[in-house]
Each structure stands twice: as structure tokens, then as C-alpha cells.
Amino acid sequence: MTVGEAAGGAVGRVPRHVACVMDGNGRWAARRSLPRTSGHRAAETTVIDVIEAARTAGVEWLSLYAFSTENWRRPSTEVDFLMRLVRRVVRKHAPLLHARGIRCRFLGVADPRIPPALARDFTDLMTLTGENRGMTLTVAFDHGGRSDIVAAARSLIRSGVPADAVDERSFAAHLPFPDTPDVDLVIRTSGEQRISNFMLWQVAYAEWMFPPVLWPDFRAPHFLQCLHTYQQRDRRFGGVPTDANGERPA
Amino acid sequence: MxxxxxxxxxxxxxxxxxxxxxxxxxxxxxxxxxxxxxxxxxxxxxxxxxxxxxxxxxxxxxxxxxxxxxxxxxxxxxxxxxxxxxxxxxxxxxxxxxxxxxxxxxxxxxxxxxxxxxxxxxxxxxxxxxxxxxxxxxxxxxxxxxxxxxxxxxxxxxxxxxxxxxxxxxxxxxxxxxxxxxxxxxxxxxxxxxxxxxxxxxxxxxxxxxxxxxxxxxxxxxxxxxxxxxxxxxxxxxxxxxxxxxxxxFLPEGWVRPEAVIDLLSLSPDSDDPRARTIGALRDRMKRAGALVRLLAPLPPEPDPGAAATVARRSAEEFFAQVLDQTGNGYLDWPDLAAMAREIAGRLDLDEPAETRLYDAFAAWWRELQAALDTDGDGRVSAAEYAAAVPSLAGPALIRVAEVLFDVTDANGDQRVDADEYRALFRTGFRRDVPGADGPYTRGAFVRDFLAFMSGRERSTPYDPLLAEA
Structure with a gap:
């Protein structure tokens, strides 16, 4: 069956917000006796494939976890390579992303170690696609879920709101990109089962999937399979007590 | 006449x-x-x-x-x-x-x-x-x-x-x-x-x-x-x-209005002038075009890895070039500060003796700067001398400049800068979200903000359109 059929069903809705933790580049390279950097390079194809698959399937929000605040601990040559690679990928695909009506955003990007040229490309891409009304692609780059929450708390305190007036909704308004809806589905490739400090606030009610395939081998069919499984789960939602993970916000 | x-x-x-x-x-x-x-x-x-x-x-x-x-x-x-x-x-x-x-x-x-x-x-x-x-x-x-x-x-x-x-x-x-x-x-x-x-x-x-x-x-x-x-x-x-x-x-009357063009060019995009919103929309479109051009432009040669280390220092030099060195000769000396005084006096349409008070305050600040920063004694302050000694910029004479500026901005002398007076000083950069734009601006807050701009090199304050932007 196709995703289109599933999306047409009353219960099996396409998740509104899908997030991917792009894991397994290093292992992919190691299995082929290649340097880690070639794994990152191979990830580019997957990223473009997944963006296209998500857009076609009707996903409105797609978030990709590209680089965490902890990734700075990797060897500096690998970090440098990643920075150059990301810059090349951003510039290469900018016109295509814009033409597809995708609104691009970069979450994080606060560390001074990010090369200024790369930061300017991020800003340019956000400016270029800011008015697009297709899918919103959020790339978490130099992102940390906890530090986002801390930043929101700081902003909240600075705004002088009395403690009793703070609820979940008003707190969330201080997070970066507050219009981002809760994540419905997180896909972490390579079989690892960790959160790794990713969008901690937004994944509170998310469904999780851990396909064993490594990120450079992950393709549109894998992605659609995940959507399908999500829809199956959703169909049983509330029917099976062990699967109930709390009430989903409207 | x-x-x-x-x-x-x-x-x-x-x-x-x-x-x-x-x-x-x-x-x-x-x-x-x-x-x-x-x-x-x-x-x-x-x-x-x-x-x-x-x-x-x-x-x-x-x-x-x-x-x-x-x-x-x-x-x-x-x-x-x-x-x-x-x-x-x-x-x-x-x-x-x-x-x-x-x-x-x-x-x-x-x-x-x-x-x-x-x-x-x-x-x-x-x-x-x-x-x-x-x-x-x-x-x-x-x-x-x-x-x-x-x-x-x-x-x-x-x-x-x-x-x-x-x-x-x-x-x-x-x-x-x-x-x-x-x-x-x-x-x-x-x-x-x-x-x-x-x-x-x-x-x-x-x-x-x-x-x-x-x-x-x-x-x-x-x-x-x-x-x-x-x-x-x-x-x-x-x-x-x-x-x-x-x-x-031969164009119909009213089509060619240089003041309108010049006004428009000097309009700060963030001001709440109704024309600024129209222009803002146009500007957004041009900004996107600019972003696309930059993204499509071929990559320049790889920057050298040492460049990142000089970022903090460059911002001090940027401030020097954009705000302090008004005459653009690469040095900070009296004509630069006189130019600031002149711009402020022009904005506020000052008469005597207020104008002289303002100039005197700037002159005193210049003597203070010269004493503190001109380490090689050539009578002027270079960008390097400035960058080496930024913290000492907020001396008593600068505070005095802030106070005199408050006095001359406070045209009716009620010890607060109200919306009209605020607008007179910052008119092209007037924004609602600046503290003091809604309610009256007290002397303390005014002096604090001025010092933050002049010594802390704070950006996107109303002083940027006043002293930094063309």
C-alpha cells in the first residue's frame, strides 16, 4: 500500500512533525574501511532523499539533527570537515529547496566556533526561504535540547512574568522558533536508542522508531515504512493500554 | 529675500x-x-x-x-x-x-x-x-x-x-x-x-x-x-x-521630488513611518534576492583558520570605524567628536547656549579620551590604541556628555524625555519597542543606554541610526 492511501484514512494520519536523528555515518564508513568523513559525505544523498520523501508524503514539519553541542568534542579535523561539507551542501541545494517551497530554519547556531561564512549562509537560506509556505525544514545545528530550555527560562525571567503565571504554553512561547509544533515521530537510524539531548521539550509526546539501517543507507522507502508503522501505531492509539503515552495535545 | x-x-x-x-x-x-x-x-x-x-x-x-x-x-x-x-x-x-x-x-x-x-x-x-x-x-x-x-x-x-x-x-x-x-x-x-x-x-x-x-x-x-x-x-x-x-x-508635476527621494533613502527600515512598512516589504524581497545571489556565488578560497580568533577584536575596530571615526581618516580626533555634536545639535535644532554646552561636553570627553588612549602621544587615537584600551572609555567626561545630551533632549525641562523629544533625537530610527519610547525616559535610563552604546559597543540601539549609519 502507499502512504497516500494511508493518509486518506480517518485514523492513520500522516505525522505532522517528523524528526530524524541522523546516526551511523561513522560506522557506515568503518564497515567499508573508509575514513569517517566519507560517511558524512554519503549522508548528503540521504538528507535530500528524506526531505523529498517527507514533502511528497505530506509531512508539514521535518527536523534533522545535524550537529549537537556535544559534537564539538570530536577531533577538530572531523569538525572542520563537517563545517565545510555543510556549507557546500547548503549552497548546493539552496535553489532547489527554495523552488520546492520549503522553508528552512537552523536551530541552535550560537557557538562562536561556527565559521562566520557558514553562519551567513544559514542566515541567507533562512532569509531566502522565510516566506515559503510548503514544508518547514528545521536543521538542528549546534543544538542542545537542555540549553534551549535554559535559554527559554532566562528569557522568561527577563520578561518578569510572575511564577504563578507560568504554564507549559507560556513557557513554550519562549523557546526558539515557538511556532514549531510538538514532534509526532522521531526516527533514529542505526539502531541506537538514545535521545542525545535532541529537542527535549518538543519530543515529550513523540513516537520513537529505531530502524537498524545506518543513515547513509537510509532511503525514501525506509522513511515511508516508518510513516506507515507510525500510522499503524496511531490506529491502535488508546486501544491498547500499554501503548498509551499520555494524551496528545491538540 | x-x-x-x-x-x-x-x-x-x-x-x-x-x-x-x-x-x-x-x-x-x-x-x-x-x-x-x-x-x-x-x-x-x-x-x-x-x-x-x-x-x-x-x-x-x-x-x-x-x-x-x-x-x-x-x-x-x-x-x-x-x-x-x-x-x-x-x-x-x-x-x-x-x-x-x-x-x-x-x-x-x-x-x-x-x-x-x-x-x-x-x-x-x-x-x-x-x-x-x-x-x-x-x-x-x-x-x-x-x-x-x-x-x-x-x-x-x-x-x-x-x-x-x-x-x-x-x-x-x-x-x-x-x-x-x-x-x-x-x-x-x-x-x-x-x-x-x-x-x-x-x-x-x-x-x-x-x-x-x-x-x-x-x-x-x-x-x-x-x-x-x-x-x-x-x-x-x-x-x-x-x-x-x-x-x-516633461513629467507630470509632482513626479520628481528630490526631498522625497532623499527622505526615503535616509529612512531607517525599522522605523514606524508608514512608508517604511511599504519599503520594508520591497526590501524583504530584495533581501531574498541578495541572499540568493550570495548563495549562488562561487565559494571564495577557504579562509585561513586563524581568522576566527580575531573576531572579538574586530568588533572593537568595527565600532571605531562605524561610530567613532566620523571623518573616516582612520584616527579618532576632535573633528570626529565635533561631527557627533554637530549631528545631534542639528537633529535637536539646538539654539545657544544649549549648543555650546553640548560642544563643551564633547570637547571635555575628547580631552579625557586623548589622555587615556593616545599612548604614542601623536595627538590622536588610532584604531589600535582604541582596541587596546576599550574599557576606559566610560570615564566621567563621557557620563557628563550623556547628562548634557539628556538635558538638551529634554526640551521642556521636566526631567524626562517624552515620546516627542525622543522622536526628535532618534527620528529615523524611532521604534516602539525601545525602552522609553512608550513611557517617559528617565535620566538614569537615558544615561545608562548612552553609556552602553558608547562603551559596550551595543548594537541595534537607537544610537546606531543616529551615529553609525550613513
Whole structure:
């Protein structure tokens, strides 16, 4: 069956917000006796494939976890390579992303170690696609879920709101990109089962999937399979007590 | 001096004025005394748009129908010029109040107006020319008390003009800067600040062209003596530009309004002027175009890895170049601070004694800066000296500047700056979300914000449009 059929069903809705933790580049390279950097390079194809698959399937929000605040601990040559690679990928695909009506955003990007040229490309891409009304692609780059929450708390305190007036909704308004809806589905490739400090606030009610395939081998069919499984789960939602993970916000 | 609808006002709305006023400025700058004054004190290279706007406003006041406005503007100009005196590089004294010098400035304006008509193939009739000349003499008389330095009739004017061109004008440094440096480095007007790439591309074409056109329109004896280049075809090009601009007179009335264009160019995109929102929408579209151009442009060679380490230092140097070094000569000295005082006094339309209080406060701050920062004792502060000693910038004299600035901004003296007073100081950058814009701004908060801007190098405060942006 196709995703289109599933999306047409009353219960099996396409998740509104899908997030991917792009894991397994290093292992992919190691299995082929290649340097880690070639794994990152191979990830580019997957990223473009997944963006296209998500857009076609009707996903409105797609978030990709590209680089965490902890990734700075990797060897500096690998970090440098990643920075150059990301810059090349951003510039290469900018016109295509814009033409597809995708609104691009970069979450994080606060560390001074990010090369200024790369930061300017991020800003340019956000400016270029800011008015697009297709899918919103959020790339978490130099992102940390906890530090986002801390930043929101700081902003909240600075705004002088009395403690009793703070609820979940008003707190969330201080997070970066507050219009981002809760994540419905997180896909972490390579079989690892960790959160790794990713969008901690937004994944509170998310469904999780851990396909064993490594990120450079992950393709549109894998992605659609995940959507399908999500829809199956959703169909049983509330029917099976062990699967109930709390009430989903409207 | 003039009834409504003077000859000058007719010219003022003429697009040929743009090349003509550049030409007049070059001829002014070629006068050794004017050139020296421009070189020492003027901010036109670093802040040409601000200066253009101030000049236009001043001319409008001087040629307007209101006698009282004219009297105040003349007094303001006289005070401003009284502060411009010194000696040039060859130790020749200059003084902006020298009647002969001022007569020359007025003469260049008159002659450029006549020439712009001649070059565009519509020479003025004798009667119109005489009326225009009388208006310019009256302008000089309003400044000096009399116009004796200018010959009484147009007939006698031309020998005077030719004599100055042939005997007094020089290939001054200020003239060369206007001709060759200003056009090549013309900063984007505030409205187009978000689009450096597009601005630079347009400027690379238009800059040399403007310079060549201006050179071609200068009097032949002067071009020869100053050794200015003769480029083939520029005469024709120059006359084509004047002719083309002259054709705009066939446009329906009200289509050509230079004040509107200049106002628009100096409009800060973030202000809450209703036009700014329209422009803002247009600007957003242009910004996206700029972003796309940058993203599509081929990657420059890999930057060297050491570059990141100098980021923090560059911001101090950026502040030095954008705010402190108003004259753009690479050093911070008194003319830079005088330019800030002049801009603020102009904005607030200050009279005496408030204007002198403001200048005195800035002068005291200059002495403090000089004592603290001028480590090599050359009498001025270089960018490196500044970067090495930024923390000591907020001394008592700077606090005094902030307090005096508060006093003069607080026009009604109620010890708070209300919305109108705030708007007078920051008018192009007026935004609602700035503290003090909604409610009254207290002395403490005002002083704190000023110090934060001047010492903390805080960006995106209302002071940026006032002192940093072109």
C-alpha cells in the first residue's frame, strides 16, 4: 500500500512533525574501511532523499539533527570537515529547496566556533526561504535540547512574568522558533536508542522508531515504512493500554 | 529675500540638480581653504547620505518663504562655520567664516545651476539668470549680513568666477577624495543596508561613471591645471546625462521630488513611518534576492583558520570605524567628536547656549579620551590604541556628555524625555519597542543606554541610526 492511501484514512494520519536523528555515518564508513568523513559525505544523498520523501508524503514539519553541542568534542579535523561539507551542501541545494517551497530554519547556531561564512549562509537560506509556505525544514545545528530550555527560562525571567503565571504554553512561547509544533515521530537510524539531548521539550509526546539501517543507507522507502508503522501505531492509539503515552495535545 | 516659488525652488525639484550639486561640491573642494576645512572636519566620505540630507534641509530653510526660519538657519550655519578653522597640511590657515570663502561656495552653486541648464541644451534667459543670481546673493547676505564679496551683477560675476578658477583653485586632497574615493566607497544608504552585495555591484559600475561625468563638466582651464584626465567620450556622456535628466521636466508635476527621494533613502527600515512598512516589504524581497545571489556565488578560497580568533577584536575596530571615526581618516580626533555634536545639535535644532554646552561636553570627553588612549602621544587615537584600551572609555567626561545630551533632549525641562523629544533625537530610527519610547525616559535610563552604546559597543540601539549609519 502507499502512504497516500494511508493518509486518506480517518485514523492513520500522516505525522505532522517528523524528526530524524541522523546516526551511523561513522560506522557506515568503518564497515567499508573508509575514513569517517566519507560517511558524512554519503549522508548528503540521504538528507535530500528524506526531505523529498517527507514533502511528497505530506509531512508539514521535518527536523534533522545535524550537529549537537556535544559534537564539538570530536577531533577538530572531523569538525572542520563537517563545517565545510555543510556549507557546500547548503549552497548546493539552496535553489532547489527554495523552488520546492520549503522553508528552512537552523536551530541552535550560537557557538562562536561556527565559521562566520557558514553562519551567513544559514542566515541567507533562512532569509531566502522565510516566506515559503510548503514544508518547514528545521536543521538542528549546534543544538542542545537542555540549553534551549535554559535559554527559554532566562528569557522568561527577563520578561518578569510572575511564577504563578507560568504554564507549559507560556513557557513554550519562549523557546526558539515557538511556532514549531510538538514532534509526532522521531526516527533514529542505526539502531541506537538514545535521545542525545535532541529537542527535549518538543519530543515529550513523540513516537520513537529505531530502524537498524545506518543513515547513509537510509532511503525514501525506509522513511515511508516508518510513516506507515507510525500510522499503524496511531490506529491502535488508546486501544491498547500499554501503548498509551499520555494524551496528545491538540 | 524670496517670494514663494523662487527661481531656486524651481531648480530644486530638477533632477539635473544631482550631477550639478556634485559638480559644485568638487569646485568648492578645489578651493584650498574649503578643501582644508572639508578634509579636517567633514564626514561626507563616511556619512554622505546623512550629509546630503542635512544640506538639502538647510538649503530648503534658507530659500524658503519663512523669514524667521531663515534667520535661525543662518545663525545655526554661522555657529557651525565658526567652529571650522585651523591650518592645512602646508600650514596655511583656513576659516569657514572668511567672507571670500563663503562667497566662493555660493558662487559654485550659482554657476553650477547655470551650467547644468547650458549643458542640457536649455540655457537660461538673461532675465531668469539675473533673478537667480539675486537670490543667491540674498542667500549670502542672509549669512554674512551683506553680499559684497560677490560682484553686484551677473555681468560682473563671470570675470570674478574665471579669475578664481584660474588663479585660486588647486588639485586639493579633498577634491581628489570626492572624485575618486567617495564614489568608489559610497556606503549604502540606510534603506539598503541589508543588501551589501547588490549595492557593491551597482556601485562598481556607477561610481567611476559619476566621477568621469563630473570631471568632464568642470571648467576646461581648471581641468588642465589640475591635471584631470580626459577620457574619450565622457564629454558626450556627460551632456547626455544632463540632457536626459533635463527631459524629466516633461513629467507630470509632482513626479520628481528630490526631498522625497532623499527622505526615503535616509529612512531607517525599522522605523514606524508608514512608508517604511511599504519599503520594508520591497526590501524583504530584495533581501531574498541578495541572499540568493550570495548563495549562488562561487565559494571564495577557504579562509585561513586563524581568522576566527580575531573576531572579538574586530568588533572593537568595527565600532571605531562605524561610530567613532566620523571623518573616516582612520584616527579618532576632535573633528570626529565635533561631527557627533554637530549631528545631534542639528537633529535637536539646538539654539545657544544649549549648543555650546553640548560642544563643551564633547570637547571635555575628547580631552579625557586623548589622555587615556593616545599612548604614542601623536595627538590622536588610532584604531589600535582604541582596541587596546576599550574599557576606559566610560570615564566621567563621557557620563557628563550623556547628562548634557539628556538635558538638551529634554526640551521642556521636566526631567524626562517624552515620546516627542525622543522622536526628535532618534527620528529615523524611532521604534516602539525601545525602552522609553512608550513611557517617559528617565535620566538614569537615558544615561545608562548612552553609556552602553558608547562603551559596550551595543548594537541595534537607537544610537546606531543616529551615529553609525550613513
Amino acid at each position: 524670496t517670494e514663494t516659488g523662487s527661481q531656486f525652488e524651481e531648480f530644486f525639484n530638477d533632477p539635473r540638480w544631482a550631477p550639478a550639486i556634485i559638480r559644485a561640491t568638487v569646485l568648492e573642494a578645489a578651493h584650498p581653504q574649503v578643501g582644508a576645512a572639508l578634509l579636517d572636519s567633514s564626514t561626507f566620505v563616511t556619512h554622505p547620505w546623512r550629509r546630503l540630507r542635512n544640506t538639502v534641509v538647510s538649503l530648503q530653510r534658507m530659500f524658503g518663504p519663512d523669514e524667521e526660519v531663515r534667520r535661525r538657519e543662518a545663525a545655526r550655519l554661522n555657529r557651525l562655520h565658526a567652529r571650522l578653522k585651523g591650518t592645512d597640511a602646508q600650514h596655511r590657515p583656513y576659516d569657514a567664516l572668511d567672507p571670500a570663502v563663503r562667497a566662493w561656495v555660493v558662487a559654485t552653486l550659482f554657476e553650477s545651476s547655470v551650467t547644468m541648464c547650458r549643458l542640457s541644451g536649455q540655457p537660461l534667459e538673461q532675465a531668469v539668470m539675473e533673478r537667480l543670481y539675486a537670490e543667491f546673493r540674498a542667500y549670502l547676505a542672509a549669512l554674512d549680513g551683506d553680499a559684497d564679496q560677490l560682484p553686484p551683477t551677473v555681468h560682473a560675476f563671470w570675470p570674478y568666477y574665471d579669475r578664481v578658477v584660474e588663479e585660486q583653485l588647486e588639485n586639493t586632497e579633498a577634491m581628489r577624495i570626492i572624485l575618486y574615493r567617495l564614489f568608489d566607497h559610497l556606503p549604502a544608504p540606510p534603506l539598503l543596508h541589508g543588501l551589501p552585495t547588490l549595492w557593491a555591484a551597482g556601485r562598481a559600475v556607477a561610481g567611476p561613471l559619476l566621477g568621469a561625468i563630473t570631471v568632464a563638466s568642470l571648467p576646461e582651464p581648471f581641468r588642465r591645471r589640475a591635471g584631470l584626465p580626459e577620457l574619450p567620450g565622457t564629454q558626450t556622456l556627460m551632456q547626455g546625462v544632463y540632457l536626459g535628466a533635463g527631459l524629466a521636466r
